[in-house]
Amino acid sequence: MKKHISETELITLIDQLNLDKMEEHSAFSEMGTDEIDPNDPAYKQDGSIRIHNQKIHVQDPINGGDFAVIYPMSPLKLYINDKEVFGESEVSAEDRISWEIEQLPLFEVMISEDKLIAHFHLHAKERYCSRIADTDPAHRLIVKAEEDMGMVLKTVQLGDVVAKLEEMSIKARIEFAAIQQELLLPTYLPIVVARGKAPVLGKDARLEIYFSQQVESEFFEVDGSIDFRNHLRIPSVKEGELMARKIPLVDGIAGYDVRGSITLPTPPKDLFMVAKDNVELTADGSVIARIQGRPRITGSKIKIFDVSTSYVVSGDVDIETGNIVFSGDVIVHGDVTDNMIIESLGNVYVYGSVYNSTITATGSINVRGNVIASKLYSGYFGVLFNRLYHTSKMLCDYMEKLLVASKLLTEALEAKNQSVRYGQIVLLLMETKMKEIPEAIKELQYVISNIQHIKQEEYEKLKEVSEIFSQPTKLLEMVTYGCVQSFLALLQDTHSEVARMQEENVEISVNQCQNSELKSNGDIVINRDGVLLCELFSARNIVFVSDNSICRGSRLEAGDSISAKVIGGQTGAISMLKAKRKVKVQKMFSGRICIGKYCKDVFELVEDTTFDIQMIKE
Numbered sequence: 001m002k003k004h005i006s007e008t009e010l011i012t013l014i015d016q017l018n019l020d021k022m023e024e025h026s027a028f029s030e031m032g033t034d035e036i037d038p039n040d041p042a043y044k045q046d047g048s049i050r051i052h053n054q055k056i057h058v059q060d061p062i063n064g065g066d067f068a069v070i071y072p073m074s075p076l077k078l079y080i081n082d083k084e085v086f087g088e089s090e091v092s093a094e095d096r097i098s099w100e101i102e103q104l105p106l107f108e109v110m111i112s113e114d115k116l117i118a119h120f121h122l123h124a125k126e127r128y129c130s131r132i133a134d135t136d137p138a139h140r141l142i143v144k145a146e147e148d149m150g151m152v153l154k155t156v157q158l159g160d161v162v163a164k165l166e167e168m169s170i171k172a173r174i175e176f177a178a179i180q181q182e183l184l185l186p187t188y189l190p191i192v193v194a195r196g197k198a199p200v201l202g203k204d205a206r207l208e209i210y211f212s213q214q215v216e217s218e219f220f221e222v223d224g225s226i227d228f229r230n231h232l233r234i235p236s237v238k239e240g241e242l243m244a245r246k247i248p249l250v251d252g253i254a255g256y257d258v259r260g261s262i263t264l265p266t267p268p269k270d271l272f273m274v275a276k277d278n279v280e281l282t283a284d285g286s287v288i289a290r291i292q293g294r295p296r297i298t299g300s301k302i303k304i305f306d307v308s309t310s311y312v313v314s315g316d317v318d319i320e321t322g323n324i325v326f327s328g329d330v331i332v333h334g335d336v337t338d339n340m341i342i343e344s345l346g347n348v349y350v351y352g353s354v355y356n357s358t359i360t361a362t363g364s365i366n367v368r369g370n371v372i373a374s375k376l377y378s379g380y381f382g383v384l385f386n387r388l389y390h391t392s393k394m395l396c397d398y399m400e401k402l403l404v405a406s407k408l409l410t411e412a413l414e415a416k417n418q419s420v421r422y423g424q425i426v427l428l429l430m431e432t433k434m435k436e437i438p439e440a441i442k443e444l445q446y447v448i449s450n451i452q453h454i455k456q457e458e459y460e461k462l463k464e465v466s467e468i469f470s471q472p473t474k475l476l477e478m479v480t481y482g483c484v485q486s487f488l489a490l491l492q493d494t495h496s497e498v499a500r501m502q503e504e505n506v507e508i509s510v511n512q513c514q515n516s517e518l519k520s521n522g523d524i525v526i527n528r529d530g531v532l533l534c535e536l537f538s539a540r541n542i543v544f545v546s547d548n549s550i551c552r553g554s555r556l557e558a559g560d561s562i563s564a565k566v567i568g569g570q571t572g573a574i575s576m577l578k579a580k581r582k583v584k585v586q587k588m589f590s591g592r593i594c595i596g597k598y599c600k601d602v603f604e605l606v607e608d609t610t611f612d613i614q615m616i617k618e
Contacts, residue, residue, distance in 0.1 A: 049091065050137040058093045059137065067092055069140045075102040076132065076145040088140075101130040101145045106156050109164050110190070115257035118170050118194035120161060120179055122186050127154040156183060161193075169259045170194050194258045202252035202268035207303065209244045211235050211295045237289040237307060244297070244305065246271055246285030274299075276306035294329055296346065298362070299500050308346045316352070317342060325388070325447060330361075335369065343386055343447075345501040360385045362501040364508065364522070371513035379506035379521025380539070389498040391444045392491045398437050399488040405429055406481065423476040426484065430469075441470050462490045508538075524558075530566070531556075533573070542579075547586065551575050567591050583611045 047061040047068035061067055067090040072078035078085050079098045091097060108121045129151035133144055161179050165171075174194045182191055212235045237243055252265030275281035280288040289295065293307040308328035313321055316334035323341040324330055330344045335352035336359065342348055344361040353369030354376070361382040377385045384390075406425050413420060430437050444466055448459045465487045468474045506522040512529035517536075524538040530550035536542055539559040544551070549565040553573030556562055562579045568589035577583050578594035588606050592599055598616040 046139045047092070048137040048139055049135075049141040051132055051135045051141075051143070053134070054131060056097045056099070056132075056143070058091050058095065058097070060093045066090075066139070068138075070097075071142060072099070073142055073144045075104055076100075076143055077102055078143055099132060099143065101132075103127070106154065107161065107164075109161070109168060109170070109193070111168070111170070111258060114198075115259065115261075115263075116196040116198055116255075117192055118165070118168075118258045119190040120182065120193040121190040122156065122182055122188055125156055125183065125186055126152050129153055158183060165194065171260045172196050172256055172258045196257040196259075196263070197255040199255035199263050199265035200253035201265050203250040204269040205249040205271035206247045207244055207271060207273075208247060209297070210242055211237060211244075235294055236292065237295045238292050239289060241289045242286060243279070243289055243295045243307075244287040246273060246287075248285065272302045274302055274304045276304065278307040278309075279305045281305070294346070296363070296503065298503050300504070302500075304500055310346075317357075329363070336374075341387075343388070344382075345386075345498065358385075361506075362386070362498070363503040364506045365520075366508075367510045369511060371510050371516045371518075373515045374513075375517045376508055376510075377519050378508050379504075380502055381519040381521060381537075382506075383499055383502045386498055387443070387447045389495060391440060391447060392495040392498070395437070395440050395444060396488060396491045396495060398434060398440060399484060399491060402426065402429060402434060402437070403481070403484055403488070405433065406484070410481075421476060422481055423479040426479050427472055427475050438470065441466050445470065459494070462494060465490060551577075564588075581612070585609055585611075 044065050045062040046065040048059040049068045049070055050057050050059075056070075058068055069088050070078070070080075070091050071088040072085070077100050078089075079096075079100075080089055080091060081096050082098075104123065106122070106124050106127055108123070110119045110121065112118070128147040128149055130145045130147050133146045135141060158176070158180055161183075162174075162176075165174060172194055173196075175192065178191055179193050249268040249270050251268065254265065255263045257263055273281060273285075273287070275287065278289065278291045278293065280290055282288065287305050289307045291307050291309070293309045296306045296308050298304045298306070310329040310331050311324065311326040313324070313330070313332045313334065315321075316337055317324060317332050317340050318337040319340075321340075323343075325341075325343045327345045329346040330342055330348045332342070332348075332350045332352065336342060336350055336354040336357045338356045340357045342357070342359045342361075344359075344363070346361065347363035348359050348361045348365045350359075350365075350367045350369070354367055354371045354374045356373040358375045358377075359365055360377045361379075363378065363382070365376050365378045365382075367376070375385075406422065406429060409425050409429075410422070445463065448463050448466075465483070468478055468483070469487070502521070504522075506520060507525055508518050508520040508523075509525045509527060510518070511527050512531065513526075513534050514532045516531075516534050518524055518534065519537045521539045523540050524536050524542045526542075526544045526546075526549055528546050528549065530544065530546075530548075530552075531554045532550075532552050534554045536554065536556045538557070541560050542556050542558045542562045542564075544563060544565045547565055550569070551564055551567050552569060552575060554575045556564075556575070556577045558579040560579065561581045562577050562583045564577065564584065565586045567575055567577065567585050567587070568591050575591040576594065577585075577591065580596060583593050583595065585606065586608060588602055588609070590602055590604075592601050593611045593616065594600075595611060595613045595616045598613060600611065600616045
């Protein structure tokens with residue numbers, strides 16, 4: 001009876017056949033498999049593996065054959081020489097091979113990220129005895145686990161799930177019926193078994209405003225003809241009129257998670273309001289005007305309400321009127337002529353044109369004529385370029401340094417048991433190390449003296465103290481350390497007050513401008529002809545209204561978007577338009593478009609095009 005040959009051995013023999021030398025080995029060809037001599041050098045056999053009765057048997061290769069390869073299949077874990085292997089591994093008969101079957105959980109309980117819901121996920125209702133399956137010898141062998149369906153080791157019961165819930169401290173509104181239903185009729189999908197209660201969010205305090213915060217242009221018929229000169233409609237309120245009302249915050253309601261812990265809602269934000277002298281703030285949050293004028297809201301975290309009276313110039317602002325520094329709105333019915341300055345802690349309205357002048361406003365600036373060779377700063381920039389703001393800030397810095405230096409000198413003299421009048425120390429410092437102080441004080445006095453009427457008395461104390469520092473005789477006799485501290489406090493209050501006067505919804509509105517600089521913390525609106533050789537910066541949007549508006553040789557930058565009409569021309573300097581979000585043009589002959597940090601040069605005519613970040617990148 002012939003010896004049985006395995007499939008592995010047969011494949012090995014086939015691989016060893018050399019068809020080119022069949023004639024030389026004809027005797028070998030005709031031999032039966034039972035006549036092959038394993039010790040023959042021509043005979044080669046790979047190693048093999050087989051599993052029998054839960055044991056893994058390895059046969060080493062013969063005459064240079066390859067070692068057998070083994071790899072496990074989850075959930076079985078395989079160890080070779082006490083080290084776990086995860087992929088294909090060669091083994092020999094001398095290797096120690098062991099295994100174990102990983103016991104996967106029959107079910108899981110999962111808590112959502114917000115801890116408001118717990119899910120029960122049944123993977124298998126029963127656990128059976130597992131073993132590794134027997135195999136025939138093979139060169140490459142996958143070791144698998146198989147379940148003995150006739151031997152149940154564990155069945156999931158309601159008590160097992162409840163015990164797991166208790167272990168995880170889940171105690172809020174447990175759905176026992178849902179758990180039992182899943183165990184009886186398994187869906188093997190996650191089901192909700194416990195629920196918390198989400199906190200109810202409160203509502204932030206908010207402000208209802210009952211007046212327009214923007215200037216509007218309206219044309220009215222007067223005596224049968226249209227009044228083109230006085231068509232600005234400036235927001236106003238009457239004495240006793242309700243300006244705004246605070247809607248109080250609403251507190252939220254606490255909730256609880258599946259573990260029973262209290263969850264608190266995010267506290268709602270309150271709204272803080274301050275009323276100036278011209279405004280009454282009632283206990284129920286109503287804001288009522290005490291006089292007639294333009295209603296104003298300033299500040300960000302703290303809303304400050306005021307009713308601003310206006311300073312009206314019936315003609316031009318020129319050498320006769322002088323520069324205008326005013327704590328409210330400034331209305332100019334004529335032009336602002338060469339080298340004049342208007343500084344307003346409010347809005348500025350100019351019915352004529354502006355020539356070679358500077359206008360700063362903590363609110364908006366509206367010019368109905370042309371702006372030529374001028375500088376217009378509104379909102380944040382109106383504060384930043386305001387001389388009272390700038391000078392008081394500069395003097396604050398100087399006074400702080402003066403206090404430190406004078407204290408050091410005083411201590412040094414005391415250490416030497418010497419004394420001198422404090423005023424003499426201050427005077428000496430101002431004449432040697434701090435020569436900028438006298439000039440800054442002169443600038444402050446000039447600005448204060450130019451403040452028009454209504455605010456004069458409020459800066460009287462600041463003016464009196466500053467005069468002491470500008471007169472050496474008084475300085476020597478009157479100045480003390482406390483006096484310098486008081487002066488610093490007055491300067492800080494002045495600086496802070498001007499800063500708080502910045503309004504939120506501001507804009508610069510002009511018909512056209514040339515060789516000018518416009519900076520706005522809000523929008524910039526070009527109503528008619530356009531801009532030529534200008535620099536425009538807007539924290540929000542730059543908008544050209546008229547279809548015939550042009551932009552030539554100018555640099556425009558917007559914190560949000562630019563909407564332009566005609567950019568450039570056949571000749572002339574190019575323009576650059578930069579925006580954070582998009583630039584829209586009706587017609588562009590040439591120039592540069594920038595969206596964020598990406599730029600694109602335009603050399604050929606483009607029409608009705610919107611440039612955004614994706615288009616610029618392409």
